[in-house]
Amino acid sequence: MVSGSTITKRLYQEVADTLIAAIGEGEYAVGDRLPAERKLAANLSVSRATIREAMIALEISGLVEIRTGSGIFVISEAAIAKSSGIHDIGPGPFELIEARTLFESEAAAIAATRISELELQELDRVCKEMTRLMEAGELAEDIDHQFHHLIALATRNSAIVSTINQMWEFRTRMPMWGKLHALISQRQGEPGWSLDRHTIVDHRRILNALRARDASAAREAMRLHLDHVKEALLKASEIDAIDLSVPQIVSSNGIGND
Ligand SMILES: [Zn+2]
DSSP states (O other), X not given: OOOSSOSSOOHHHHHHHHHHHHHHTTSSOTTOBOOOHHHHHHHHTOOHHHHXXXXXXXXXXXXEEEETTTEEEEOOHHHHHHOSSOOOOOSOHHHHHHXXXXXXXXXXXXXXXXXOHHHHHHHHHHHHHHHHHHHTTOOOHHHHHHHHHHHHHTTTOHHHHHXXXXXXXXXXXXXXXXXXXXXXXXXXXXXTOOHHHHHHHHHHHHHHHXXXXXXXXXXXXXXXXXXXXXXXXXXXXXXXXXXXXXXXXXXXXXXXXX
């Protein structure tokens, strides 16, 4: 384990360091393609989301290059030679989504019992503004943040508000999030890319549950929304064209789309 202030490594760091060691031992040379994500996940007994985080971290460290549609390639021996493991660059984006699902679903359930009429009206305004922005093809990230922040505030619990705020702040400070966000932007115009549509429907469902003061419906609606966000992140950061080519062959008959 790493000495110093880090007590335990994040899971994606452990995976990244295992791969750095394999590259250092000559298992993969510069120019080599790393094994497919599915295979790495099985070999290292971690989820594909963790492999995805490790790869993004390795790319930020300059050790590999993610070529969407081709795979992940080792690009720097020099960097590997002087590297004694990747730096801690904050929680992984999929770790954050998992934590947000936990906190924000419960926050929505609590908010359903405490939210004011005025706050419901404000959420309605935010939903309408988000629809307008998305239909105009404009970025709706700030308005999305407002929506989630208003629900946190409606819990009337300052500890919940600050925990949720901190998770959102990680997004703006994290280089891994920036990288993932760039991948999402690249894919935004692709057919079948439905995060925006999901978001509008999901937010409305959450608002309706809050309006009905139905705690369990609000919890489920928020959970579903964040599941959609997670799916979109996984889809945006898909790398293994070869790995994914199997269902694609079937999909020429209209079967096999995810
Ligand atoms: Zn949202």
